[in-house]
Structure formats: C-alpha cells, structure tokens
Amino acid sequence: MTAKTIRLVKFGASWCGPCQSLAKAQTLEKFVEAHPEVELKIVDVDKKSKLADKYEVQGIPCVVFETPDKVELVRNEGALSAKQLEKVYETARKNLAEGVADDGDDEEEDDGDEEEGDDGDDEEEDDED
Secondary structure, three states: OOOOEEEEEEEEEEOOHHHHHHHHHHHHHHHHOOOOOOEEEEEEEEOOOOHHHOEEEEEOEEEEEEEOOOEEEEEEEEEOOOOHHHHHEEEEHHHHHHHHOOOOOOOOOOOOOOOOOOHHHHOOHHHHH
C-alpha cells in the first residue's frame, strides 16, 4: 500500500452547479484512483461552515492540496477539468518537494500577517471532519 502523502480537500455544496458537474464526472474520484498517495476529503460548506471558514473558502468548488498535517500546498477555486486538476496537483507536489507551503509564509513579500493573525490556529479545530 502507498502511504497517503497529500490530502485533497474539496469544498462544495449541493446547490452549486459547478460542484455538481465535478461530482457527476467523478473527476476527483478518478484522480485519487490514479494517485494512490492522495487522500480525498469532501466537505459540504453548508454542513461544515466552520471548517470552510477556517480554510477561508471564498468560492466553490474549492480544492485544497495539503500535507497530512494540514499545511496548505496549493488551492484552486472554481470549476476544474481533469487536466487542470493535474496541473494544480503538480504545483502541490513541487511545493511539497521544495518545502514551500501556501500559507502566507511563502517567498512572496505580501504575507498576511496584518490581516488576521491566526495562522497557527488552523490545525486545532479540525474535529469537525
């Protein structure tokens, strides 16, 4: 068995057209079958609104690739084709290999320190899964 080294968290809702298209095409399920190192978690933003808030989801569908200990590697908001999902995943793998997390502490100058200041609290509240 392959160890799960990356989590794919998909945020969506039953009323969201693009979310339903993604689900109907089984894009994420097929992706995970092709990549056994990826663990899939699907979150309904209406049922898990606190979790969606914690992840700062602004639009759905939203996919977040993260490490098993919930360090964000990359995210994409909006509809995705299978090819686009592969490109986002490649960015996640690259970031993982380089030790770069997309959590405001990356190489860019505009870190989010003055916005909310709760960067370290994200891992504590994930009991809502």
